[in-house]
Amino acid sequence: MGAARRWMRDTTGGLPATFWYLWTGLLINRAGMFAVLFLSLYLTTARGTSPALAGAVVGAYGGGGAVGVLLGGVLADRWGRRATLLAGHLTAGALMVGLAFARDLAAIAALITLLGVAHSMLSPAFVAAIVDVVPEPRRPYAFNLQFWAFNLGMAVASLLAGLLAEASFVALFLLDAAATLTAALVIAARVPESLPRGASRRRADDGPPDRAVRRPGLVTALTDRNFLVFVGLTFLLAVLTMQTSTIMPLAMRADGLRPSAYGVVVALGGALIVLGQLFVPRLIARYRKAGVLAVATALMGLGFGALALADDLWAYLGAAVVWTAGSMLAAPPNAQINADLAPPELRGRYQAVFYLTFPAASFVAPALGGLSLQHLGDRHWLVVGALGLAAAAGHLLAGPARERRTAALRARLARPAGAPVGSR
Incomplete structure (x- = not known):
């Protein structure tokens, strides 16, 4: 106890x-x-x-x-x-x-x-x-709880939607x-405004850690190289995630499985997240974020890649365990890096550019995935698996630059107002 x-x-x-x-x-x-x-x-x-x-x-x-x-x-x-x-x-x-x-x-x-x-x-x-x-220090836990609430809420919504639609x-x-x-x-009633005072006006004596914070507005996020590399890798992760709701149902039907089998696979993923997500922060706390994301996207790639050999429900369920574990590991560090890279005065804009990856993936995954499945058959899943492994390698390569950028931004925020750029 x-x-x-x-x-x-x-x-x-x-x-x-x-x-x-x-x-x-x-x-x-x-x-x-x-x-x-x-x-x-x-x-x-x-x-x-x-x-x-x-x-x-x-x-x-x-x-x-x-x-x-x-x-x-x-x-x-x-x-x-x-x-x-x-x-x-x-x-x-x-x-x-x-x-x-x-x-x-x-x-x-x-x-x-x-x-x-x-x-x-x-x-x-x-x-x-x-x-x-x-x-x-508590943001990884907060983002983990956010991801957990999102999936718990969607699970409840799925149940209620079916009942209400019939009525x-x-x-x-x-x-x-x-x-x-x-x-x-x-x-x-309970949430006060949290926008930092004066956030829209960067102090004139604040020397930026790199060129990414010299220009105000959306253009800053859209020209921030470290951030855009991270957004691109997140887009690959989103394309992987979208396979479950776009291409996998078609593959399962081609394997002769009923729609109820698809529901079982999706329900298993949701159940694993609801039951296990709260344990993730302690599991990954000692590791670097880039390494965790590399392992996570590799697991997702391997899980979806395994569908090239799947032809019955048990194979799909086993693969679902692997890619769901990857998505669970990815959620906290992905959100934390997104927060770390954003200057406080532009947090909303950086989040906006980051979240563009999801509608983009919702278009690309079914459009290109359908063509790939039609022409490549089960080899489509090998392509998806390769995307996951490529994203894993990308996180390992981009991690050091992200960490330097985050350290520079923290140093800028820690300087008292009016302090010279080189002061401590």
């Missing part, structure tokens, strides 16, 4: 109350975000659209998401984290109510596109706020709106 209490203190202790309110808002938001999971089914069954048209309309949600992450990052640095989170939640709740009663397909498509904007603008603000309020799509949208507004109430 004593060991369990010590583990719990180590895993969840030292985190400020504001973090837990942000965490609660994120959990409520994700647990209630079940309507998005059934948009294609809603369009084909309730609105009578063709599968192709439904796919195009749902694709507009992803297009809106690309705009939303950039908008959310800019607003988080200008308006503030709290204001951006409230605007995104309130807008998303109103759009859900609109979808509950919309009947015209053009109006539905417009609402879904705007919903993608509103949902995606939340991520940069959430992460920027967490970085603002959590002391640096009423109107109820599905309205309850989603209610959950979104509940998260907004938690943030409004």
